[in-house]
Amino acid sequence: MERKRAKSGEIRLTEVAKLAGVSPITASRFFRNPEALSPSKRERVASAAKELGYVPNLAARALASQRTEVIGVLIPSLTNNVFSDVLRGIYDASEGSRYSIQLANTRYSILQEEQLLRLFQAQKPAGLIVTGIDQTAESRAVMEAMNCPIAQIMEVGPDPVDMMVGFSHYDAAFAAVSHLIPQGYQRIGFVGAQMDPRVQRRFGGYRDAMKAASLFDPRLIVTTPVPTSITLGGSLLADLLSKAPDTDAVFCGNDDLALGVLFECQRRHLSVPEDMAIVGFNDLEFMASAVPPLTSVRTNRYEMGRSAVTMVLAAIDGNRPPEPVVDLGFQLMVRESSLPRRA
Amino acid sequence: MERKRAKSGEIRLTEVAKLAGVSPITASRFFRNPEALSPSKRERVASAAKELGYVPNLAARALASQRTEVIGVLIPSLTNNVFSDVLRGIYDASEGSRYSIQLANTRYSILQEEQLLRLFQAQKPAGLIVTGIDQTAESRAVMEAMNCPIAQIMEVGPDPVDMMVGFSHYDAAFAAVSHLIPQGYQRIGFVGAQMDPRVQRRFGGYRDAMKAASLFDPRLIVTTPVPTSITLGGSLLADLLSKAPDTDAVFCGNDDLALGVLFECQRRHLSVPEDMAIVGFNDLEFMASAVPPLTSVRTNRYEMGRSAVTMVLAAIDGNRPPEPVVDLGFQLMVRESSLPRRA
DNA sequence: CGCGCAAAAGGTAGCGCTACCATTTTTTAC
DNA sequence: GTAAAAAATGGTAGCGCTACCTTTTGCGCG
Secondary structure, three states, X not given: OOOOOOOOOOOOHHHHHHHHOXXXXXXXXXXXXXXXXXXXXXXXXXXXXXXXXXXXXXXXXXXXXXXXXXXXXXXXXXXXXXXXXXXXXXHHHHOOOOOEEEEEEOXXXXXXXXXXXXXXXXXXXXXXXEEOOOOOHHHHHHHHHOOOOEEEEEEOOOOOOOEEEEEOHHHHHHHHHHHHHHHOOOOEEEEEOOOOHHHHHHHHHHHHHHHHOOOOOHHHEEEOOOOOOHHHHHHHHHHHHHHOOOOOEEEEOOHHHXXXXXXXXXXXXXXXXXXXXXXXXXOOHHHHHOOOOOEEEEEOHHHHHHXXXXXXXXXXXXOOOOOOEEEOOEEEEOOXXXXXXXX | OOOXXXXXXXXXXXXXXXXXXXXXXXXXXXXXXXXXXXXXXXHHHHHHHHHHOOOOOHHHHHHHHOOOOEEEEEEOOOOOHHHHHHHHHHXXXXXXXXXXXXXXXXXXXXXXXXXXXXXXXXXXXXXXXXXXXXOOHHHHHHHHHHOOOEEEEEEOOOOOOOEEEEEOHHHHHHHHHHHHHHHOOOOEEXXXXXXXXXXXXXXXXXXXXXHHOOOOOHHHEEEOOOOOOHHHHHHHHHHHHHHOOOOOEEEEOOHHHHHHHHHHHHHOOOOOOOOOEEEOOEOOHHHHHOOOOOEEEEEOHHHHHHHHHHHHHHHHOOOOOOOOEEEOOEEEEOOHHHOOOOO
16 A cells, blocks of 8 residues: 655656756756856756756755755835835845845834744744844844844944944934034924834934033924824924924934925925924935925945845855944935025 | 764754654644644643744745745835835735745846746745736746746736736826816826836826827827936926926826926926926825825725735635735825816 | 544654765876 | 876765654543
8 A cells, every 4th residue: 555645746856867867966966056067967957957847946955955045134114215225235135146035024013023033033044134233132042043144234333143234323313413503503303203213313313412512402302103204294393393483493303204394394384494494314315306405314225235135145155244343324415405594 | 884964953843742742743733733732732842842942944844745834925126115015015914824925026127027936936935926917928837837826916907817906007097187187287298207017007098098188299208217216207397398398287107206296396486286287196195295285096005915915815725716806996186286277 | 331433643754955975087296 | 107186976864844644542422
């Protein structure tokens, strides 16, 4: 009585090898390192594979070789434009390499992040990219147990899990606000949404720049944990103006809010920057083409994603970067919305 | 002479089983269908797994069971806001199910799409979601060979590979343009970028609506294959006005262009809609908060992603929807930017 | 109190590939 | 021409899990 498990019906490597007249292991080498074969066998395996329409079974490969060709990526949001640039860098850099990207969305929840990390653990990714530096202790433990290169992105800070690519949100915000002050603005408001750790650090930069100039006033601050949006920028400006009608400038936690603030100014017939200066954060594409063009802090998001993948790939191949923490910096893009104040 | 392959060092199911005092297969069942165990063993396996920190090996599972718990998703762009909404729907709907999403970016290239489909084939995904209805013959062949539920999204059309969720871009554009005409606009321009198949069908709707009213004029059309952006909207309007200075309305292939057009109008001190009506496409969030609020065609992008996953998951479980093609329709959101023209 | 049947648990044999070593063939050096 | 080194190829034995079937256990009932 023969008891057989259903075969998948797919072509297997063995069949390719048989048709090519080589051993299975030689055929296997062809797919992983063709240069290791002599030209004649290489040719034969190639044509046999093509003839049979062979597709390698990744699960079997992963099981036998104890590794996968997957890089896990954890980001907090798919909606936020900021991350689409980072992702573009990530996907661009992964292309051409034999690694593929496995994306997961934490929705700004560090608990969700913890769960997703455990999920990734089961997949034994070859590398990992996580957003930010505020993981739970549990998450860090999982990451340390994962035994693969890991890059934290978006920020730099002390004590990296492994590698880091980002910039200082505090410094960037500090620079942006510090630029407004000598332009003659004094009642500089802060509007922020989402208030994830990075926005909080931007707030820190704002606060300290204001304090340094003795301009800090809690009435100038409007924040909400609600997810950011352009519309929200308008409401937050309305709130701000009701608390502090003499506000003469706004530093926005991100560019969406800044655009919403601009629209709200237009609705109120406040001219920018005469009645209200506006500074955003991230320098999304629309900031330069708005009317008037809006000042913002350019962050190297695409590059952040690209470098993170490049560093992880290099580390997989054993070429760790000499310095595990890379600060990509930022540039203050000064535009019409923060011109010096007319006396 | 013992020749041993290096073990992974991870806890295996066998070890969990041993600690729990059950057979490996019983432990295996615990992770796939806990109800099949008696409460006492269930309890013992659970605590053993926890004690050892067991993490199942997905590659081994996939190999043994001949299936994965992955749904492949092919989209043409990560930058375009439109897809971030679709993705959000996809990720939201997949959450809670035991399936994970594998995303790949075709960059609007049907050849890249073909390649990526072959890559997916090697992973034997449990389901597949692809964007659009314009795959190559080769791509269709691969999809048909994949033997898993497939949903085409963003559009509806004849001859689905399997299932479809979308709407008619032609109808939506036709409706948008047809709404402008009775408002008194006659020289209605079309600006389009990227010009992927969906934008081309929108153009078709514009063209036919204009022809139906005997208003069609090729000088009113400005398109470019360049990827879309807000800034580009401004340049395209500039082009349009140099070709047809008497243009009194613009139908934009998407909302980014529409916002760019609005900014360009502001720069030229053209008032909207008095001097220039503007209609966009997709109804991104900023359309309603712009000044003036911009008319657009709302498309159910989040829902598209959500339904696609839901349909695929149902099909995996054998519950195919009665009707394989779902038209989610669209809504014309009429706002100030296309108010009736003053005589 | 044993019988029959369903539910629960177990044994065995792969899934398709690659690591590890051994062997054969080719190239190089002298 | 031969020895040594290098390159190419092959054989064997799993990787960790689950499908498939068999065996055991629990339990209601005549």
